[in-house]
Amino acid sequence: MDALNRALDSDIFHSFRRSPAVVVSAIVTVLFFAGAILAPWIAPQNPFDLAQVDLMDASLPPFWLPDGQPHFPLGTDTQGRDVFSTILFGSRISLLVGVLSVAFAMVLGIALGLVAGYAGGAVDAVIMRIADVQLSFPAILIALLIDGVARLVIPRELHHEIAIYVLILAIGFSGWVQYARTVRGSCMVEKGKEYVQAARVIGRHPAAIMLQHVLPNVLGPVLVIATIHLAIAIISEATLSFLGVGVPPTEPSLGTLIRIGNNFLFSGEWWITVFPGAALVVMVLAVNLLGDWLRDALNPKLR
Amino acid sequence: MSPPDAPLVAARGLARHFDVSRPLLNRLLDGAPRQVLRAVDGVDFEIRKGETLSLVGESGCGKSTVARLVVGLYRPTRGSVVFDGTDMAALASRAAAERVRRRFQMIFQDPYASLNPRWRVGRIVAEPIVAHALMSDPAAIRARVDELLLQVGLSPADRDKFPHEFSGGQRQRISIARALSSNPEFLVCDEPTSALDVSVQAQILNLMKDLQRALGLTYLFISHNLAVVHYISDRVGVMYLGRLVETGDVKTIFARPQHPYTRMLLDAIPDLEMSGRPRTPVAGEVPNPIDPPPGCAFHPRCPLATDRCRREVPLARVAPTGATVACHAVEEGRLPPR
Amino acid sequence: MDANGTKLLEVRNLRVEFPSRRGTLVAVDDVSFDIAPGEVLGVVGESGAGKSMTGAAIIGLLEPPGRIAGGEILLDGQRIDNLPYEKMRRVRGRQIGAIFQDPLTALNPLYTIGRQLVETIVTHLDMGERAARDRAIQLLQDVGIPAAERRIDHYPHQFSGGMRQRVVIALALSANPRLIVADEPTTALDVSIQAQIITLIKRLCREHGTAVMLVTHDMGVIAETADRVAVMYAGRIAEIGPVRDVVRRARHPYTEGLMGSIPKIGETVGRLTQIDGAMPRLDAIPRGCAFNPRCARAFGRCRIDRPDPMDVDGARVACWLYGEGR
Numbered sequence: 001m002d003a004l005n006r007a008l009d010s011d012i013f014h015s016f017r018r019s020p021a022v023v024v025s026a027i028v029t030v031l032f033f034a035g036a037i038l039a040p041w042i043a044p045q046n047p048f049d050l051a052q053v054d055l056m057d058a059s060l061p062p063f064w065l066p067d068g069q070p071h072f073p074l075g076t077d078t079q080g081r082d083v084f085s086t087i088l089f090g091s092r093i094s095l096l097v098g099v100l101s102v103a104f105a106m107v108l109g110i111a112l113g114l115v116a117g118y119a120g121g122a123v124d125a126v127i128m129r130i131a132d133v134q135l136s137f138p139a140i141l142i143a144l145l146i147d148g149v150a151r152l153v154i155p156r157e158l159h160h161e162i163a164i165y166v167l168i169l170a171i172g173f174s175g176w177v178q179y180a181r182t183v184r185g186s187c188m189v190e191k192g193k194e195y196v197q198a199a200r201v202i203g204r205h206p207a208a209i210m211l212q213h214v215l216p217n218v219l220g221p222v223l224v225i226a227t228i229h230l231a232i233a234i235i236s237e238a239t240l241s242f243l244g245v246g247v248p249p250t251e252p253s254l255g256t257l258i259r260i261g262n263n264f265l266f267s268g269e270w271w272i273t274v275f276p277g278a279a280l281v282v283m284v285l286a287v288n289l290l291g292d293w294l295r296d297a298l299n300p301k302l303r
Numbered sequence: 304m305s306p307p308d309a310p311l312v313a314a315r316g317l318a319r320h321f322d323v324s325r326p327l328l329n330r331l332l333d334g335a336p337r338q339v340l341r342a343v344d345g346v347d348f349e350i351r352k353g354e355t356l357s358l359v360g361e362s363g364c365g366k367s368t369v370a371r372l373v374v375g376l377y378r379p380t381r382g383s384v385v386f387d388g389t390d391m392a393a394l395a396s397r398a399a400a401e402r403v404r405r406r407f408q409m410i411f412q413d414p415y416a417s418l419n420p421r422w423r424v425g426r427i428v429a430e431p432i433v434a435h436a437l438m439s440d441p442a443a444i445r446a447r448v449d450e451l452l453l454q455v456g457l458s459p460a461d462r463d464k465f466p467h468e469f470s471g472g473q474r475q476r477i478s479i480a481r482a483l484s485s486n487p488e489f490l491v492c493d494e495p496t497s498a499l500d501v502s503v504q505a506q507i508l509n510l511m512k513d514l515q516r517a518l519g520l521t522y523l524f525i526s527h528n529l530a531v532v533h534y535i536s537d538r539v540g541v542m543y544l545g546r547l548v549e550t551g552d553v554k555t556i557f558a559r560p561q562h563p564y565t566r567m568l569l570d571a572i573p574d575l576e577m578s579g580r581p582r583t584p585v586a587g588e589v590p591n592p593i594d595p596p597p598g599c600a601f602h603p604r605c606p607l608a609t610d611r612c613r614r615e616v617p618l619a620r621v622a623p624t625g626a627t628v629a630c631h632a633v634e635e636g637r638l639p640p641r
Numbered sequence: 642m643d644a645n646g647t648k649l650l651e652v653r654n655l656r657v658e659f660p661s662r663r664g665t666l667v668a669v670d671d672v673s674f675d676i677a678p679g680e681v682l683g684v685v686g687e688s689g690a691g692k693s694m695t696g697a698a699i700i701g702l703l704e705p706p707g708r709i710a711g712g713e714i715l716l717d718g719q720r721i722d723n724l725p726y727e728k729m730r731r732v733r734g735r736q737i738g739a740i741f742q743d744p745l746t747a748l749n750p751l752y753t754i755g756r757q758l759v760e761t762i763v764t765h766l767d768m769g770e771r772a773a774r775d776r777a778i779q780l781l782q783d784v785g786i787p788a789a790e791r792r793i794d795h796y797p798h799q800f801s802g803g804m805r806q807r808v809v810i811a812l813a814l815s816a817n818p819r820l821i822v823a824d825e826p827t828t829a830l831d832v833s834i835q836a837q838i839i840t841l842i843k844r845l846c847r848e849h850g851t852a853v854m855l856v857t858h859d860m861g862v863i864a865e866t867a868d869r870v871a872v873m874y875a876g877r878i879a880e881i882g883p884v885r886d887v888v889r890r891a892r893h894p895y896t897e898g899l900m901g902s903i904p905k906i907g908e909t910v911g912r913l914t915q916i917d918g919a920m921p922r923l924d925a926i927p928r929g930c931a932f933n934p935r936c937a938r939a940f941g942r943c944r945i946d947r948p949d950p951m952d953v954d955g956a957r958v959a960c961w962l963y964g965e966g967r
Contacts, residue, residue, distance in 0.1 A: 011662075014662060193416045193417075194411035194412070194413055194416045194417035195416060195417050195418055195419045195420075197371075197376055197409075197411065197417075198409065198411060198417055198478075198481070199419075199430070200376060201374045201375070201376065201404075201408060201409045202404075202408070202430055202431045202434050202435075202485075203400075203401050203404045203405070203431075203434055203435065204430075204434050208434075213419050216419075216421040217419070217420065217421060361831035361832065361833060362831055470919045472919060473919075500687035500688055500858065500920075501687070501858070501860070501899060501902050501903050502687060502898060502899055502902045502915065502916045503687075503919065504902070505901075505902030505903075505904075505913040505914065505915040505916075506915045506916075506917070508904070508913060509912055509913055509915055512912070527831070527832065529832070529906065530903070530904040530905060530906050531904050533904060533906045534904035534910070534913065557906060567833060568832060568833065569906075570836075571832045571833045571835065571836040572832065572861065572906060573835075573836070573839070573859070573861025573862055573864060573865045574861070574864060574865060575860060575861050575864050575888065575903065575905055588801050588803050588804075588831075588833075588834060589831065
């Protein structure tokens, strides 16, 4: 209770309440996460359960247009699947891939950044040169490369099953450099501080110093990067899925939905692609705004 | 076992050089030479049990580097630190080093940087106990932390707070409690009061003296403030550009300073008694330590400098006052009376 | 005040406030003092006492959201606390010079020191570029910079810390101001350099007849330099008087404790006098005299009424020990 009161009185919460755009972004983000997590229970239909889909309902427009039906609020696609439900399920995949790939990039980046920053010397040089090389390629290209290699190595019959994990790995791996650089920088600053020297005088093991002393003090900027990276990861996933190398159409993400719907754009069924597209834009925008605010709120110089 | 009057801590020819050259590529392109900063360049001293030795000097004289060499934060380029008869560099195993390590601790200058901001005070103070596995029972550790907090003038209830909830002086007390928790015999104190206000400085200096008396502690005290050094020390070493220029009893150094640099430092202290004591104006500044003057490093600022001073590095010798002084003028008896 | 009682600077009931989310903090509370032409007034206190804030209010450089919430500041009988920004900018530099703790922040690293000096001189004095440059060289010689004709074309980073502080002093003096506000001018410097800078400030003020408000936490610097000294505690003046009186026979218990807590080389003591506790934070200033919880001589009234400075032979002391009926 005491902790809650302190949190409500903190500067961060105060700056949060003062900005309506941030409050709206937070609400939108929470709604998306809630919708995604609860999709199997709140979606009007499970679009991937063939028993619930009826071809007779195919290509219905949104409810406010003529022929629109109230129980398909955003219309249906050419196979009779409810667009609103596919968006809920699609966000589920998009957010899952986004969150897990950010987590993967974060763990990899923090670990390498800590080691580079704390050890210094040759270890630092090797890690950071690899980072430099990777940074000279566009992230999406790295992801495509990893995806391509994985497809070659993995037997064909497993492709569909593990496609999503390959995707997470590919997007995550293409994003670790930012974390490593930031953590390395903060780590070198913290390393010079007297509390770290005090721990060294006490005789703590370097690994204990890194994990218990340095790590908690470099997480602030990491949190900011992670939020902004989440938006980027969602976009990357959508891009890859749109290009057809992402998740398979049997469990489509927002990117896959946009790709599928794209084919019907000119035949008049615009809602099949526009609504998933709009959902993607709103979701990414909300997460981005949150990230921007967090960066400013955690930066004492701007306060 | 060492003989009873053997020093607890000794530095023997201690030196630490830092490579401050520009990166390899720049050096190759501009043909710039390698540059070495001789932060500490051959320092000898001994500290007996229960005694306080202070090292005093202006910024860049290497006093803080000596502190870090003594506790092992830096490895010496030359020379050694001997603790209770054991050469610290010769300790082979990690376990052996750890056994010696828990016998000394360090207190730092900046009370705002020396405590991990994300740890609670109880965990901070208990860190040495846990690190050296001195106790394992959580209740016993807790009791010991409470005892330490009381000992440094805080309350056991402070255990659950974070460092940012305390003032600078209180944080320095937490630092001292942490340093004491492994029952050390020797504390290295690097400017422990220079970031504090005078009234708080008095509290901390008094506390350090009380603790020394109660626990029989030995101190190596680093400071730029001569008045503080005068108050806290038994013996004083004056450093200039990486070397000790004069070492001796606190009374001798302050009453009968020999080295011209010691005299200059004493003259520069503001006259708080307002006795109207005439002050010799002090000339010049500390030269760049990367490129120190040849011979005696102090010669460009020294009123007594001769050709020999410009050529030859003076060796430390025992002067008639009993202090150890590295100065040609003292050795040759050219020193004017004060 | 000098013999004919003229005052260069008058500060009357100055109050500086910081509006914050948790209420308004009063950093300087009802502070009054004068500085006579050519006089050095030391303002001493521990961190958070409000001494720097008082200096910043006088030169019109309070960091927002800090603001002057009451009282007035008069320079030569003219109010300067309510001047618009442009007018105040002209007063600053022309009439009031400033010296800060860190000489690096006072100098622009991108310009030579000559350019910065000439610019200030031309802005404030009726002088051409050439004459201004001559004056700049003269100033640099005055503050003891060797080979000033050559050094004038150097950049700030080419000077050592002590030399940089000399340049800042030259800059502060460049328009021949009547008052210099020096905030911790020697704190960042080594002892030997400190002594040089103090000697320099003293000599220049004597030669130019400039008054100085010297803000510092270092009683030693005050004892060496100041004619009078004001001791601040928790935003108020605890004691103000001739430096000899304050240093040698402090009347306010806080000043007394402060003097006793400074280690002195002339005497060997077993223990320093110590004032227990710490200065209250601005959001928790106790009722009555702000010093009462730490004061060994506090009595009933100290915990209820706030004392204003009262005359105690030659000095002014804000302490009920000197109030009526004691």
